[in-house]
Amino acid sequence: MRILHDRDLSAPPLPGPCLGEVRDTVAESVQRAADRSWSLADLDWRRLRPEVLTDTDRSAVRFISFIEDHIPGYLSWLMEMFPVVGEEIPVEEFCLRREYFRFFVTWAADEERHASVLTRYQTLAGMAEPDALARELAEECRKRWTLPYREPLQAFTYTLIQEKATQLFYQQFRRVVHEPVLRDLLNRLARDEARHFALYSHLVGIYVRDHRGRALAPMKEVLDTFRMPLADTLGGYWRWSLRIADAVGYDYTQAYEALARLVSDYADAPAGEDADTLLAFVDSVRKLA
Ligand SMILES: [Fe+2]
Numbered sequence: 169m170r171i172l173h174d175r176d177l178s179a180p181p182l183p184g185p186c187l188g189e190v191r192d193t194v195a196e197s198v199q200r201a202a203d204r205s206w207s208l209a210d211l212d213w214r215r216l217r218p219e220v221l222t223d224t225d226r227s228a229v230r231f232i233s234f235i236e237d238h239i240p241g242y243l244s245w246l247m248e249m250f251p252v253v254g255e256e257i258p259v260e261e262f263c264l265r266r267e268y269f270r271f272f273v274t275w276a277a278d279e280e281r282h283a284s285v286l287t288r289y290q291t292l293a294g295m296a297e298p299d300a301l302a303r304e305l306a307e308e309c310r311k312r313w314t315l316p317y318r319e320p321l322q323a324f325t326y327t328l329i330q331e332k333a334t335q336l337f338y339q340q341f342r343r344v345v346h347e348p349v350l351r352d353l354l355n356r357l358a359r360d361e362a363r364h365f366a367l368y369s370h371l372v373g374i375y376v377r378d379h380r381g382r383a384l385a386p387m388k389e390v391l392d393t394f395r396m397p398l399a400d401t402l403g404g405y406w407r408w409s410l411r412i413a414d415a416v417g418y419d420y421t422q423a424y425e426a427l428a429r430l431v432s433d434y435a436d437a438p439a440g441e442d443a444d445t446l447l448a449f450v451d452s453v454r455k456l457a
Pocket residue numbers: 236278279282334357361
């Protein structure tokens with residue numbers, strides 16, 4: 169089901185949030201990342217029991233390795249969306265982007281760790297030989313990845329849904345896995361993704377609070393065109409992802425509920441004269457799930 173566009177596509181982006189609020193939000197998220205950081209050495213690799221991995225486990229680990237390993241592409245896209253080099257950037261806009269940058273580099277370090285730990289897992293579990301795996305990942309990683317979005321709210325909305333979807337997948341996958349190191353690993357990944365979701369959700373929440381009904385059109389565009397990362401570039405993506413989703417009992421559209429809840433929280437806020445518009449949006453998002 170598609171949500172119809174109702175926006176003038178030449179309209180300028182919505183004004184950004186207040187700098188102080190973004191600064192505080194980012195500082196809190198970066199601090200939480202530092203407080204909850206972990207490394208590959210924190211996993212007890214001696215407990216690894218590859219013999220209990222099922223074919224589905226192995227297939228899913230290979231699949232999520234491709235997705236996490238694409239971090240150079242995701243980060244490049246964010247740097248294109250929020251450039252921080254160039255004197256033509258207005259200072260006010262630069263200040264906001266400078267705060268986002270603090271988060272992006274912390275976020276990228278988390279995602280890089282996810283890529284590294286999955287690579288380590290594959291090699292220690294005997295699923296792949298390191299150099300062959302590096303080349304296989306490189307085939308996909310070097311493919312250009314981009315999104316058709318033009319404004320910050322859309323970038324944040326996309327990442328909000330994608331981080332929540334990834335978190336839900338890891339939680340669901342962990343429920344069906346018996347291999348102890350993979351269980352620990354999935355737990356750590358899910359916790360990191362939940363932390364990423366919290367930051368993007370906070371930013372989208374600021375837009376909805378500040379712009380209410382006017383924030384909905386850019387978000388609708390994202391829902392209309394939503395694809396999980398690499399859906400259009402990774403060979404065999406659709407069949408592979410459906411098979412895994414089926415095996416672990418997961419559906420990425422469950423993540424839409426997080427966006428619906430966020431918007432509905434603002435529908436009844438004081439001075440909410442457009443509450444009906446917000447609730448209609450919530451309703452249409454829920455129908456997508
Ligand atoms: Fe990740």
